[in-house]
Amino acid sequence: MALIKKPVTGMKDILPREMQIREYVTDLVVKTYSSFGFVRIETPAVEHIENLLSKQGGENEKLIFRILKRGEKLSLTPDTKEEDLADSGLRYDLTLPLSRYFACHAQELPMPFKALQIGPVWRADRPQKGRFRQFVQCDIDILGEKENIAEIELITATTTLLGKLGFRDFTVRINDRRILKAMASYCGFDEADYDRVFIILDKMDKIGRDGVREELLDSGFSQDCADKYMELFAQDLSDVSGIRALAEKLQDHLPEGCAEGLIEIVESVEKVKNAAFGVVFDPTLVRGMSYYTGTNFEITMNEFGSSVAGGGRYDDMIGRFTGNSVCACGFSIGFERIITILMEREQDGLYGAPEKYAYLIEKGADAAFVADVMKQAQAARSEGKTVLVSMMNKNRKYQKEQLEKEGYILDNIKEFYHSEFKR
Amino acid sequence: MALIKKPVTGMKDILPREMQIREYVTDLVVKTYSSFGFVRIETPAVEHIENLLSKQGGENEKLIFRILKRGEKLSLTPDTKEEDLADSGLRYDLTLPLSRYFACHAQELPMPFKALQIGPVWRADRPQKGRFRQFVQCDIDILGEKENIAEIELITATTTLLGKLGFRDFTVRINDRRILKAMASYCGFDEADYDRVFIILDKMDKIGRDGVREELLDSGFSQDCADKYMELFAQDLSDVSGIRALAEKLQDHLPEGCAEGLIEIVESVEKVKNAAFGVVFDPTLVRGMSYYTGTNFEITMNEFGSSVAGGGRYDDMIGRFTGNSVCACGFSIGFERIITILMEREQDGLYGAPEKYAYLIEKGADAAFVADVMKQAQAARSEGKTVLVSMMNKNRKYQKEQLEKEGYILDNIKEFYHSEFKR
Numbered sequence: 001m002a003l004i005k006k007p008v009t010g011m012k013d014i015l016p017r018e019m020q021i022r023e024y025v026t027d028l029v030v031k032t033y034s035s036f037g038f039v040r041i042e043t044p045a046v047e048h049i050e051n052l053l054s055k056q057g058g059e060n061e062k063l064i065f066r067i068l069k070r071g072e073k074l075s076l077t078p079d080t081k082e083e084d085l086a087d088s089g090l091r092y093d094l095t096l097p098l099s100r101y102f103a104c105h106a107q108e109l110p111m112p113f114k115a116l117q118i119g120p121v122w123r124a125d126r127p128q129k130g131r132f133r134q135f136v137q138c139d140i141d142i143l144g145e146k147e148n149i150a151e152i153e154l155i156t157a158t159t160t161l162l163g164k165l166g167f168r169d170f171t172v173r174i175n176d177r178r179i180l181k182a183m184a185s186y187c188g189f190d191e192a193d194y195d196r197v198f199i200i201l202d203k204m205d206k207i208g209r210d211g212v213r214e215e216l217l218d219s220g221f222s223q224d225c226a227d228k229y230m231e232l233f234a235q236d237l238s239d240v241s242g243i244r245a246l247a248e249k250l251q252d253h254l255p256e257g258c259a260e261g262l263i264e265i266v267e268s269v270e271k272v273k274n275a276a277f278g279v280v281f282d283p284t285l286v287r288g289m290s291y292y293t294g295t296n297f298e299i300t301m302n303e304f305g306s307s308v309a310g311g312g313r314y315d316d317m318i319g320r321f322t323g324n325s326v327c328a329c330g331f332s333i334g335f336e337r338i339i340t341i342l343m344e345r346e347q348d349g350l351y352g353a354p355e356k357y358a359y360l361i362e363k364g365a366d367a368a369f370v371a372d373v374m375k376q377a378q379a380a381r382s383e384g385k386t387v388l389v390s391m392m393n394k395n396r397k398y399q400k401e402q403l404e405k406e407g408y409i410l411d412n413i414k415e416f417y418h419s420e421f422k423r
Numbered sequence: 424m425a426l427i428k429k430p431v432t433g434m435k436d437i438l439p440r441e442m443q444i445r446e447y448v449t450d451l452v453v454k455t456y457s458s459f460g461f462v463r464i465e466t467p468a469v470e471h472i473e474n475l476l477s478k479q480g481g482e483n484e485k486l487i488f489r490i491l492k493r494g495e496k497l498s499l500t501p502d503t504k505e506e507d508l509a510d511s512g513l514r515y516d517l518t519l520p521l522s523r524y525f526a527c528h529a530q531e532l533p534m535p536f537k538a539l540q541i542g543p544v545w546r547a548d549r550p551q552k553g554r555f556r557q558f559v560q561c562d563i564d565i566l567g568e569k570e571n572i573a574e575i576e577l578i579t580a581t582t583t584l585l586g587k588l589g590f591r592d593f594t595v596r597i598n599d600r601r602i603l604k605a606m607a608s609y610c611g612f613d614e615a616d617y618d619r620v621f622i623i624l625d626k627m628d629k630i631g632r633d634g635v636r637e638e639l640l641d642s643g644f645s646q647d648c649a650d651k652y653m654e655l656f657a658q659d660l661s662d663v664s665g666i667r668a669l670a671e672k673l674q675d676h677l678p679e680g681c682a683e684g685l686i687e688i689v690e691s692v693e694k695v696k697n698a699a700f701g702v703v704f705d706p707t708l709v710r711g712m713s714y715y716t717g718t719n720f721e722i723t724m725n726e727f728g729s730s731v732a733g734g735g736r737y738d739d740m741i742g743r744f745t746g747n748s749v750c751a752c753g754f755s756i757g758f759e760r761i762i763t764i765l766m767e768r769e770q771d772g773l774y775g776a777p778e779k780y781a782y783l784i785e786k787g788a789d790a791a792f793v794a795d796v797m798k799q800a801q802a803a804r805s806e807g808k809t810v811l812v813s814m815m816n817k818n819r820k821y822q823k824e825q826l827e828k829e830g831y832i833l834d835n836i837k838e839f840y841h842s843e844f845k846r
Contacts (some may be wrong), residue, residue: 001706002743003471003477003523004471004473004523004744005523005526005527005744005745007467007527008469008471008511010471012467013464013465013467013524013528014465015528015531016463016532019465022742034809035807035810036512036804036809036812037779037781037809037811037812037813039442041439041442042445043430043436043439044557045545045558046431046488048426050427051426051427065491066491067486067488067489067513068490068491068508068509069487076504081499082499085491092467100427104428104429105438108829111816114811122469122629124493134467134468145814147814149784149797149813149814152794156797156801160801160804177783180790264790267583267790267791267794269800271791271795272797274801274805320425321427321428322428323425339725367571370572370575371690371694374691375694378697381458381459385458386460387458387459387460388460389458390568391535391572393534399534402534405450405533406462406533
């Protein structure tokens, strides 16, 4: 019986051209983040099912690829339930494994610890265009630093990287979960309803203030609360004076130092930056993950609908492993999104090797002749050139066309004829 | 309830120092193999269970991590059997996925296709020291090239890489599955018994000729066969004249061109090589995988017991997907083994970045001062330096000791005191 040629549903094979771009981006990521003192680490693809299902992952927990128990541990009886079948699963993000990693190895790591992770994660999402069930995430995290130098470094490193990737005119949006909560508290919402309220607020950029107000009312919230809430957004709050004005209104609802910290971050990023981008306060920014405890940030570009990076502070997750909380702050670029954008740019030359040669050898040439050609190729390679050695196909013209597609220019395709030497 | 800190059984977290060596090796692999015209590709970690269980993987098929079906597809009734539970699994090698990949995408790929793969595979092996359930494989394969230029290129590329990694005095051992079969046929073994015979022959380097002879007899093979078999190994066959002598004895049992091809490979590799190593014919070399159809090769080093690379020709596997057979030949380095060897060498400096600076800022410095230091750091980074910016810990001495462990030399750790400027 013939085997199955296509990859499994929702996952993809990576063809050489895309791979070249992925390698280019990965190299740039590693070089840039390393220059900020981030060090690369890796965790296994497989995690304990108990950790994966510990409510750190929100909706992602529904999308876990679970791995069957093995050997005697898998006993199938009429009473067996679904949850008895799996003891592990594929990681759905890099944040939970990082927290486990740090909890396990803190003794061997510098403090604060600046980690860089680049690796695949898996989510059994409904397959759709441009969205795959295996995809690469790329995260930087600073663990054990409670000062806002962590946020400033993360934002500076990420914007430096985006600049090097050729992105311009992007915007860093910053908010703080504690401001979100203070606004909701100021307006009289019940704490139990905050998450529902934030999900509606998050739609502000799409449906506007009136839309949000209407949806709040539709969801059964009081007119008083909704009106007071929308009143907060009546003026432009996007710069430092906006943060100050909002803080003055919210007063005791806001923890001490929260607004001041945010102002420092915005001002410092502006001062340190060496790429063209803006930094704004966005009090409607709601990052989906419930583990965030403080600042939140996101980078958007006008050209592209969704964000290209996102992150924030999550001071409680590592404590779930150790009992002692360790502060933590991370920023994740949308690796796959960036690859898609670069693929569309079609700047082939940018990612290729500079000097690629192909040596084609006449079919039927004897072994000594072939070895001679290969010896020449070895000499060229030791000078840093790329040399592909191949036998000539029957259809030489087609072979050359194919090679040109692979980036071998015609001048650099050399033919070696044994027969000429024989004559 | 506290979460689980350790990685899942048999898998490991990679600490910064090991990661640095892994990145160094990966870089060198990519650069070296690229210079031979190999192009990097990737397949998903998850494969169809039907493909994984198609008998290409031998013993490895018993070690598959199987992935639970999801949603409605997973229906648990009292009749459910184990094989009903999984629709996919984690790949146990890179060769089967490559064959699927080529079968699926041949139209978009150059021909012959020279592929480089570096990626994790998973096997639920019994955990033991130095052996993990997730480990990286690193394969080069040439698909669609039936001439022995494929073998010569694979061996030259692999030995060039090992040379660059600092390995010396290794030995390339070559054999051919057709010679193995011809020897067994010449001695009168039944074709059905070949695999059993080869498993015993494979022990030659450990138990010697007498040991192999004894084990053959113990396994019920006839004295005639065993004697004739061991007689073949009475003389040294390890060089080209050995191949010739053996071929003369085996005569019609050996397919035409087989011995000549092997001689060409040995002579060409000798001629082309630019690293210090030997090439020998080893008629006792048996590579475990049953999918091999022709040449087999392995690289061993006296310092290390087991091999550091292995491969061979497998002309039938891709045909299992397409119905049309495509010839294929591959070589795989023992990535994890090489990492272990380099870790033991302790050449820390070799893999680090050349210029690493740490800027430590006094605790309590105001935001403007912190931003100033970060601006200086950004300027140094744009000159290619690595600059870690961090707040000073309470225990500054310990912090510096930690940084020294991370490769920051004391001269390059600078302290920035706000208070000095205040005064």
